[in-house]
Amino acid sequence: METRDFVLLAYAAFDGKMRGKTMLQKRIYFLGEMLGVVDELGYIPHYYGPYSPSVANANAELAALGYLNESASSATDARGFEIVRYDYALNNAGKRIAQRKKEADPDLSAKMQQKASAIKRAGPINYVELSAAAKIYFVLGELGRKATLKAIREMAQNLGWAIPGMEMDKAVAFLEAVELVTRSKSGSGGQ
Amino acid sequence: MSEERKIRDPVHGFISVNEKESEIIDTPIFQRLRRIRQLAFADLVYPGATHTRFDHSLGVCHIAHSMARALGLNEDQRRLVGVAALLHDLGHGPFSHVSEAALELYADHGKLRDRLKVQQQIHELITADVMRTEPDLLKVLGSEGEKAAKLLLKGYGEPVCRQMVCGPLDADKQDYLLRDSHFCGVKYGVFDIDQLQSELCTVKESQRVGRQLAISGDGVHALEQFVLAKYYLTNQVYRHKVRLITDQMLIRAVRLGIEVDQIEELAGIYAYDGSPEFAAKYTKWDDRLFLLRFGGEEFRGKYCFDLLRRLNERRLLKRVYKPKPLRELPADCRDALSRISDPRSKKGRDDLESALSVKISENVGQHVDSRLVVVHAYTIKSLRQEGAGDEGGILVDESPRPPKTFEERSALFRSISKGFSEGFVEVYAPVSYDTPCSRSELLKKLEGPITDVISTFLEAGGGKNGDA
Numbered sequence: 001m002e003t004r005d006f007v008l009l010a011y012a013a014f015d016g017k018m019r020g021k022t023m024l025q026k027r028i029y030f031l032g033e034m035l036g037v038v039d040e041l042g043y044i045p046h047y048y049g050p051y052s053p054s055v056a057n058a059n060a061e062l063a064a065l066g067y068l069n070e071s072a073s074s075a076t077d078a079r080g081f082e083i084v085r086y087d088y089a090l091n092n093a094g095k096r097i098a099q100r101k102k103e104a105d106p107d108l109s110a111k112m113q114q115k116a117s118a119i120k121r122a123g124p125i126n127y128v129e130l131s132a133a134a135k136i137y138f139v140l141g142e143l144g145r146k147a148t149l150k151a152i153r154e155m156a157q158n159l160g161w162a163i164p165g166m167e168m169d170k171a172v173a174f175l176e177a178v179e180l181v182t183r184s185k186s187g188s189g190g191q
Numbered sequence: 192m193s194e195e196r197k198i199r200d201p202v203h204g205f206i207s208v209n210e211k212e213s214e215i216i217d218t219p220i221f222q223r224l225r226r227i228r229q230l231a232f233a234d235l236v237y238p239g240a241t242h243t244r245f246d247h248s249l250g251v252c253h254i255a256h257s258m259a260r261a262l263g264l265n266e267d268q269r270r271l272v273g274v275a276a277l278l279h280d281l282g283h284g285p286f287s288h289v290s291e292a293a294l295e296l297y298a299d300h301g302k303l304r305d306r307l308k309v310q311q312q313i314h315e316l317i318t319a320d321v322m323r324t325e326p327d328l329l330k331v332l333g334s335e336g337e338k339a340a341k342l343l344l345k346g347y348g349e350p351v352c353r354q355m356v357c358g359p360l361d362a363d364k365q366d367y368l369l370r371d372s373h374f375c376g377v378k379y380g381v382f383d384i385d386q387l388q389s390e391l392c393t394v395k396e397s398q399r400v401g402r403q404l405a406i407s408g409d410g411v412h413a414l415e416q417f418v419l420a421k422y423y424l425t426n427q428v429y430r431h432k433v434r435l436i437t438d439q440m441l442i443r444a445v446r447l448g449i450e451v452d453q454i455e456e457l458a459g460i461y462a463y464d465g466s467p468e469f470a471a472k473y474t475k476w477d478d479r480l481f482l483l484r485f486g487g488e489e490f491r492g493k494y495c496f497d498l499l500r501r502l503n504e505r506r507l508l509k510r511v512y513k514p515k516p517l518r519e520l521p522a523d524c525r526d527a528l529s530r531i532s533d534p535r536s537k538k539g540r541d542d543l544e545s546a547l548s549v550k551i552s553e554n555v556g557q558h559v560d561s562r563l564v565v566v567h568a569y570t571i572k573s574l575r576q577e578g579a580g581d582e583g584g585i586l587v588d589e590s591p592r593p594p595k596t597f598e599e600r601s602a603l604f605r606s607i608s609k610g611f612s613e614g615f616v617e618v619y620a621p622v623s624y625d626t627p628c629s630r631s632e633l634l635k636k637l638e639g640p641i642t643d644v645i646s647t648f649l650e651a652g653g654g655k656n657g658d659a
Binding site: 002044045047060061063064065066067084092093096097100157158159160 | 345349350394395401402403517518522523525526529530570572586594598599612613614
């Protein structure tokens, strides 16, 4: 499946809306992981966690084709700094195309809907916590899917990521809720 | 201390290369870059644009060294980044990005599946293959070859090292904007490189993690100028209609040469399977050899010959349908149309071009060969999209606060409320005009019929292919 179609179906699975580019990137990262296609989405380690230029381009293409509406708003992040957030929503043309994609691949569409529901149920989680969860899961992949929290933190540092303790706890709880990791008795996370 | 060699460059003045870089430059595989033009047939519209991947690679190496000094990289990092910068374009084939399109079409994607998950462009894989296997280069590079290949592919060492040669602020873009502007004789791509470089810095999430490339708060205006330069150069030079047409003619020459003319030798050039043998064969080809061979008498009468001869004589296909914003076409056909230029969408494209040739023939009163009708769809990024960067945004140092993205920090770019990029479609065909007046009349006459064909064809599901 092409990245653009995957992103379009992801919008449909999340009620046609994405609040912010970070949320878009990380939600699609997790959908990719949960559906076993993340490698095809081209995620690389970026400053804010796993990031896919292909997903960003696909989002821009959907906008260029007139399938997405975009709005910008100023907000304050958890540390009190002003940030600009770009929200996206499928318009009628986008919903129509998404419906056609769903009909073309009902199996993937149903699975994606199911996984998106699991992500929504595991929330509420803000974009910072979701980024931390994505960083942890990305690092787990690099470490062969089984590692202690200490090892995860160290590997994350090699990739240029710091994950504070509080974010780590919430992120691990999220990953457990969506059944991407289980915690063993010794306290290590792994799948 | 290694000996330096100085090379005169019209863009940067003197370029100094160290002993190892000098040896690399003297290898035949690097010298081949002298015969691959940076902008393919752009000289048909900008006569000065005959510069090559060779001079560009020297420029990238020069910029990478100045960035490395400014950022305080250690000696090992500087050496590695310099080598990677010098070699970053080694895997380009004849006519640079035109060969990339042909590789996309004819490479064995099954065998490359795992490698293409990481890399988006096939020439980057070929670059790494050459760095790992080319005997003369290996002699010079030693173990550094593998490290430099890794640096270009996924990164090696601190993130900043890769970001200097592959990223939104990399030495590659800094050089090509200035160089392409210089040789095209335009000012669109000019920016204050000294100011930009003096404001480059690094950021880290904590003391223990690797550094990331960023720009200081005082460098935001220089960066705005850099992003604007990229935007203007893209739209005024890289997307110039003659350049789009010549690129499409080259791609069509390869495609028809392989699929209709059945020239096996041509097919062999682009059948990339990831093997070291392929890289060795592929890098024997350059612009000159390609034109001499496939535009040579042996292939007279073939499509490939005809198109290459047309390019040589500047008898170009004509744009018969002005750039039409995709948003102006029915919603249902935009998706299919935007994929029709994907080299893998062969069947749907052939059918559409065939239907268009009938309509164009009717309107111009001359037979138009459907194989020479080219539908080309592309996207132009909005200025804000350019500012966001290809890799998640350029970071602006706000220490002691966490960094912000350039898009957030720049008042100029923040003030642009819309981030939408725009998709367009054009059609080229082998028609001739008697006068400029008949050209504009023809464009006017064809607009309605071509829009109808595109809309009805794609709404009816004609763009779907089994081979996509």
